Amino acid sequence: MSADEPCVFCAIIAGRTEAGIVHADETVVAILDHQPATPGHVLVIPRRHIPSLAETDDATGAAIWRAARRIATALRRSGLRCDGIRLSLADGEAAGQEVFHLHLHVVPRFPGDGVTVTADWKKRPRELLDQDAARIRNALP
Structure with missing residues (x-):
């Protein structure tokens, strides 16, 4: 989605596009993903367009997390297959973000569900980890 295209999440929040809403409050809306990784896959979206x-802001971030926690609890109680929960947020194109309106995925997980998370995990020496930690600490706002 480019900056010139309308935001599908803003259209859903405004009621111009249909969605399976599972939660809504003054700060966030949670909807079923229309291309779910597993049944019950939910997206928690701030009402305000935040790319x-x-x-x-901290309050919106807390509201997203609070809604995700409540939805995770509901998924476990819902009768949908849910042996675990995976939370995922892609921030930026390089991270796989496709819709540039912040959203947190709440994905029910179970053995054999076909969902994979892969990477070329590499162990880093303690000295490099400490250097990375210092760089991040020094960049905190």
Whole structure:
């Protein structure tokens, strides 16, 4: 989605596009993903158009997390297959973000569900980890 295209999440929040709403409050709306990784896959979306995590205020971030926690509890109670929960947020194109309106995925997980998370995990020496930690600490706002 480019900056010129209308935001599908804003259209859903405004009621111009249909969605399976599972939760709504003054700060966030949670909807079923129309291309779910597993049945019950929910997206928690701030009502205000916020393109990225860095542009989110603490109150909105807390509201997203609070809604995700409640939805995770509901998924476990719902009767849908849910042996675990995976929370996922892609921030930026390089991270796989496709809709540039912040959203947190709440994905029910179970053995054999076909959902994979892969990477070329590499162990880093303690000295490099400490250097990375210092760089991040020094960049905190």
